[in-house]
Amino acid sequence: MSRQLNMDTVRQNFWKEEYLREKMLRCEWHLKYGSMVKAKQKAKAAARLPLQLPTLQPKAPLAPPSAPKTAPSEAPSPVPEAPLQSEMYPVPPATRALLYEGISHDFQGRYRYLNTRKLDMPETRYLFPVTTNFTYGWQLGEPQHSPNQSPYRQSTCPVSVKVQTF
Known part of the structure; x- marks a missing residue:
């Protein structure tokens, strides 16, 4: 079966003009907006680069003031470091x-x-x-039970409700 070509000169000229018009539109768009697109691309590329911080020059050590020449005294003993204190008491x-x-x-x-x-x-x-949650309930001790609670009651509500009959 042969392929039918529905392409006569009129249709061929139509597609040629359509192609050229689209090409011209793309060129005009590129001339109008191309510089903005390129600027955005450069900004994004610069944002992706790692941050370069300036290097700091080492400070020159200050010369200690010259001490008057006297008899050498005993060197002060090093200060003992305080041990790190825990938040908890030691475990028995x-x-x-x-x-x-x-x-x-x-x-x-x-x-x-x-x-x-x-x-x-x-x-x-x-x-x-340690936390603010500890203050809620801190040093409350054991829960207080009301003396009139019976272990055989059904309700867990500590308040008893009196029902009046008429």
């Missing part, structure tokens, strides 16, 4: 020993140590409240 040795007994998989070792530490009150573990 009996509790620390739990770490080395067994493995966590068997609910011993680290697992038992952490559960034992968790049972301690925050006041006995921390030197001061």
Whole structure:
């Protein structure tokens, strides 16, 4: 089967003019907006480059003032550094020993140590409240139970409601 060419001279001239018109439109657009596009591309390329900070020149050490010549005195002893203080009190040795007994998989070792530490009150573990959440509930102690609560009641509401009958 042969291919039909629907291309006569009129149609061929139409496509030639269309191609030239599109080419001219592209050239005009490039002349009008090309410089702006190129400037944007340069700005983006500059933004992608790593930031180059100027190098600082080393400061010349200042000469210490000359001390008057006197009898040499004893050199001052170095100041002892203060040990880093933890937020928590030290762990009692009996509790620390739990770490080395067994493995966590068997609910011993680290697992038992952490559960034992968790049972301690925050006041006995921390030197001061570490976060603002600690102030809520800090030093409240055990919850207070009202004396008229019965273990057999159904409601957990501590306030009893009186129902009046008419």
